[in-house]
Amino acid sequence: MLRLELHNLHPERVGEYGFDLGAALGDHAHQLQAARDALWSRKADPAEFLGWIDVPEDTETLREILRYREANDWVEELVVLGIGGSALGAQAVNAALGRGPVRLHFVDNVEPEPIAQLLRTLEPGKTLVNVISKSGSTAETMAAFLAFRKWLEDALGDAWKKHVVVTTDPAKGILRPYAKSEGLAAFDIPPAVGGRFSVTCPVGTLPSAFVGVDLENLLAGARKANHTARDALEQNLPAQTALIQYLAAAQGLNITVFMPYSTRLRFLPDWFVQLHDESLGKMLDRQGREVRSGTTAVRAIGTTDQHAQVQLFREGPHDKLITLVRLEHPSEDLEIPAVKGLEGLDYLFGKSFFHLLTAEAKATAHALAKAGQPNYTILLEKLDAYHLGWLLQHLMWQTAFLGELWNINAFDQPGVELGKEYTYALMGRKGYEKLAAELKSEGVE
Numbered sequence: 134m135l136r137l138e139l140h141n142l143h144p145e146r147v148g149e150y151g152f153d154l155g156a157a158l159g160d161h162a163h164q165l166q167a168a169r170d171a172l173w174s175r176k177a178d179p180a181e182f183l184g185w186i187d188v189p190e191d192t193e194t195l196r197e198i199l200r201y202r203e204a205n206d207w208v209e210e211l212v213v214l215g216i217g218g219s220a221l222g223a224q225a226v227n228a229a230l231g232r233g234p235v236r237l238h239f240v241d242n243v244e245p246e247p248i249a250q251l252l253r254t255l256e257p258g259k260t261l262v263n264v265i266s267k268s269g270s271t272a273e274t275m276a277a278f279l280a281f282r283k284w285l286e287d288a289l290g291d292a293w294k295k296h297v298v299v300t301t302d303p304a305k306g307i308l309r310p311y312a313k314s315e316g317l318a319a320f321d322i323p324p325a326v327g328g329r330f331s332v333t334c335p336v337g338t339l340p341s342a343f344v345g346v347d348l349e350n351l352l353a354g355a356r357k358a359n360h361t362a363r364d365a366l367e368q369n370l371p372a373q374t375a376l377i378q379y380l381a382a383a384q385g386l387n388i389t390v391f392m393p394y395s396t397r398l399r400f401l402p403d404w405f406v407q408l409h410d411e412s413l414g415k416m417l418d419r420q421g422r423e424v425r426s427g428t429t430a431v432r433a434i435g436t437t438d439q440h441a442q443v444q445l446f447r448e449g450p451h452d453k454l455i456t457l458v459r460l461e462h463p464s465e466d467l468e469i470p471a472v473k474g475l476e477g478l479d480y481l482f483g484k485s486f487f488h489l490l491t492a493e494a495k496a497t498a499h500a501l502a503k504a505g506q507p508n509y510t511i512l513l514e515k516l517d518a519y520h521l522g523w524l525l526q527h528l529m530w531q532t533a534f535l536g537e538l539w540n541i542n543a544f545d546q547p548g549v550e551l552g553k554e555y556t557y558a559l560m561g562r563k564g565y566e567k568l569a570a571e572l573k574s575e576g577v578e
C-alpha cells in the first residue's frame with residue numbers, strides 16, 4: 134500500500150492549515166483527466182517515449198536477465214559504467230534492497246582517482262563490467278568503457294569478452310554493432326524508453342539481479358502504479374501528487390524537496406532529482422512558446438538532514454514544497470536499551486529505533502506545517518521490492534502528469550546538448566573544429 138498524508142497544503146494561501154485535495158481535484162478534474170487520457174492514448178506511439186509504462190509487463194526480458202545472472206555465478210564484483218538515468222536507478226535499488234553477495238561499483242564520473250583506485254583493487258577474473266548507454270555515445274561512459282575493456286584484455290586476453298555485458302539501444306549508436314562484432318552479451322533498452330525512465334528495464338534490472346533483488350515483485354509493484362495511474366482521480370495517486378506539485382509551483386514554491394526517512398533510500402533522491410529536473414525544466418512548451426517550466430528538486434534524507442537543512446526549510450524563504458517518504462513498518466527493529474546513570478535519556482529507554490524514526494518524521498512534518506511550510510508524506514507500507522517498484526513507477530507517472538499540466542515534452546532534454554557539443558570541441562573531436570574556434574574566440578579552450 135502506498136498512501137498520502139497532507140500537511141498544510143492550501144492551494145491558495147500557504148500558511149493556512151489543511152488542504153482540501155478533494156476540492157482541488159474537482160477544480161482541476163478536466164485538466165487531470167485529459168492528462169491521464171492523453172498519456173494512455175499516446176503510449177502506443179514510440180516517438181512519445183512512453184515505453185516505460187509497458188516495461189514492467191515484459192516478464193520475458195526479466196527471465197532472460199535472471200538466466201544470464203544464473204549462468205554467471207562466478208561474478209564477485211560488478212562494475213556499472215553509466216551516468217544519469219543509466220546509473221541512478223540501479224544505484225537507488227541496490228542501496229535499498231541489495232543483499233549481495235556480488236559487490237556493485239558505479240563509475241558515473243570521469244574523475245581519474247576513483248577510477249584508477251578501482252582498477253588497482255579489483256581482480257579482473259572476478260569482475261563483470263556492465264556498460265550501460267542508451268545512446269552509446271556518452272563521453273563519460275565511453276571513456277570508462279575504453280579503460281575497463283583494456284584492463285580486462287591486458288589481464289585476461291581474449292577471455293575479456295566474457296567479462297563485459299552491454300545494455301544499449303537495440304539499433305542506434307556504436308555500442309550495439311560493437312557488441313555484435315565482438316560477440317559480447319547484450320541487453321536492450323527499448324527505443325521508446327528514455328534513460329531516466331529506464332529503471333525497470335535491463336538498465337536497472339541487470340545490476341539488481343546480481344545483488345539478489347526480488348525483481349518479479351519490483352515489476353509487480355510498478356504494474357500496480359500503472360493501475361493506479363489509470364484510476365479515477367479520487368484513487369489516482371500520481372495525478373494527486375502531480376496536482377499538489379503543480380499548485381505549489383503556481384503559488385511560487387519553486388523548490389521541491391524530496392526527503393525519504395530512510396538511509397536505505399539514500400540514493401532515491403538522486404534518482405528523483407534527475408527524473409524531475411531533466412524532464413520538467415523546459416524553456417519551450419509543446420507549441421514552441423517560451424514557458425521556462427519546472428521546479429528545482431532538492432535532495433534530503435531524514436533524519437540526517439533535520440540537522441542540516443530543516444532550519445532553512447522551516448525559517449528560510451517560503452519557496453518550497455516538501456515531500457517526505459516514510460515507512461509504516463520496519464523490516465527489522467532494534468530496542469533502545471536502558472542504561473543506569475543516564476536516566477536523562479529515559480524517554481528513549483525500551484522504545485524501538487523505528488518508533489523514534491517515525492516520531493521524528495511526524496514531528497518534522499508538523500513542525501514544518503506550523504511554520505507555514507507545506508509538505509506531504511508518501512507512506513510506504515514497508516521497504517520491499519514491491520513497494521519500491523510501486524514508488525519508482527509512481528514518481529515516473531507524477532513526472533509525466535506534470536509534463537502534461539505544464540504542456541511540455543517531459544521526455545527530451547535539449548538543454549544538455551550544447552554542453553556536450555562544447556566538450557567534444559574542447560576534446561578535439563573531428564567535425565567540431567568550427568565550434569572549437571568559436572569557443573577559443575570566447576576565451577574557452
Ligand SMILES: O=P(O)(O)OC[C@H]1O[C@](O)(CO)[C@@H](O)[C@@H]1O
Nearest residue numbers: 216217218219266267268271328
Ligand atoms: O544512456 P546514455 O545515452 O549514455 O545517457 C546518459 C544520460 O545522459 C543524458 O542523455 C543527458 O544528461 C540523460 O538523459 C541520460 O540518462
